[in-house]
Amino acid sequence: MTKRTVVDVDASHWSRGRRRGRRPLRAGGFGGLTAWIALALLVAAGFAAGGATAAASPVHIGIVQFLEHPALDAFRVGFIQAIEDAGYAIGEDIIIEYHNAQGDFSVSYTIAEKFVQDRVDLIFAIATGPVQAAASLTDTIPIVFAGVRDPVGAEVVDSFQRPGRNITGTTHWTPVSEQIKLVLEIIPDARRIGVVYNSGELNSVIQVEEARQWAAEYGLTLVERTAGSTTDVRQAAESLVGSVDVIFIPTDNTVVAALESVLAVAERFRIPVIASDIATAQRGAAAAYGLAEIPLGRQAGEWALRLFFEGRDPAPTPAGIQAVLDLAVNLEAAARMGLTIPEDVLERARYRY
Template identity: 40%
Template sequence: MIRRALAGACIAGLLLTACAEGGDESSVSISAVTIMSHPSLDAVYDGIREGLADAGYVDGDNLSLEFQNPQGDQSTLTSIANTYAASDADLFVALATPPAQALAQVIQDRPIVFASVTDPVAAGLVDSFEAPGGNVTGTSDQLPTDEQLRVILEIDPTVETVGIVYSSAEVNAQVQAEAAVVAGNELGITVETATVANSSEVQQAAESLDVDAYFILVDNTVVSAMATMVQIAEDKQSLLVTSDPDSVEIGAAAALSTDYRSQGLQTAAMIVRILEGADPAETPVEVQESLEFVVNPSAAERMGVTIPDEVLAKADRTVG
């Protein structure tokens, strides 16, 4: 377990003291870090800023909000975490699993709120969803893998094999891949996997899989190489379905995904509760339940697949 136990009363006391200086929340300082730039995480951060502003915490006014992006580099991420640990920030925000783990390794005296962490228990961030037990809590983008694979079958019932490329460096991706293998067996689909250490390996890994369709997990490394995945799917005439709605704009055929802006708003509400005295140890991890189904019929056609009318009718949004 990365995170060590911390008395919640101490954290609450520190936050209440910080918010009380000057008679209001004028002294509140939050330091945030993402893992890399891509539309979904950007949407989460935008939602957090919007939600904080709606609650009266406005960056540059009564809130000091710092944001760092290591662009996927682990050594830079570690340096950011150490710098934050030495700062006087009141609360920390981590977008995705690696930043949450990096912060939790070096900060135990102040709250850490994460977003877009698929399995915080497996990542060693919390004891359980219901009772985090320390100074870390947040929102999960855990998705129903069986429903996502079922989307593939609804679009193309002839699919028998599905390929998943995922990052070996992201524990959330490993957990999802294992769940997909189990779900695939239950649906009569063979799920084949290939791992990568970074985005430059995605092309070779994807090309090594001889499959009818590809499925992209909530995986920052692979999503950052989505254009490569789209090209391979078109070349192989294999359907490409993802967990990232913005990837459909790039050329994936469909996505059943988290509404990431809504997750940002949900995370902001949790941040506000903690700033106002809630104990992270007793603040349950929340799953973002608002799902979005997006389709791109033109992209599917380029992969040799026609999306059925009944599937198109169920889409929340159609692009392309």
């Protein structure tokens, strides 16, 4: 069995040194893209033969994740799966150093700064804050992102089609219009939709703005509550009791990390919860229409391999938008919220929990 080594460091220990071992290749030492192209020449034969060829020294990938919760964790899992499936041994061919910012934007910056100072070969940034931090610190180290709804709005790429710099990745875009439609399919009498989000997360602000527009389009009222940290989420959810017919959860990292707080309120007061990603439905939302995170993480891992081992330039490499969104229902959770999922919705659901 291949030995697997991943350096796993949370924000409280972010300053701890990286895994000791063979000195990784330094992309910056060759001058940006030149390093990727030079290494590509060394491994091209392996790719042509359909298998991976290990570099003389291990590649050092730094992963910075905004917060730990199942949805963001799944991006990381998919990323590592893609590397392993390509034939590379974690801890031998590729060293992964992982840091969790624990929901703190300033810590995201500090972690990214450490990676730049260490001259890692590639940065994988999970969520908007980490990719903004990494992008502000380097224009030479390749950056791949996942879990970012609007990289253009976050000002880390010029466009989806042509990022224009050292960054590309997979977007966490979900159609709020379809999620509002799902609410009305499942709860036709709903008139007031509650939403809890962190107004400090750009991805959430964008989704709530869209939710306002679509709620108005359908003659609904959006009742908004903000939570600046995970400890604020329960109180925000409780403040919706008696004022809403359903709670909508966007892909907000703060709220999803404290999902159990929302679910406890929803189940106690029998308020259905509709979410924006599959992992949240699996954890206890009644239904969700959105993304499956592991495939997006895998796509990001594939981009990372192409950028480094094939010498691809990220500037013209399109940022991927998942074309297929999935419907998930959680029948047990729905029952606890006093909700019966309509049969036509059940028939369309790809995932049932």
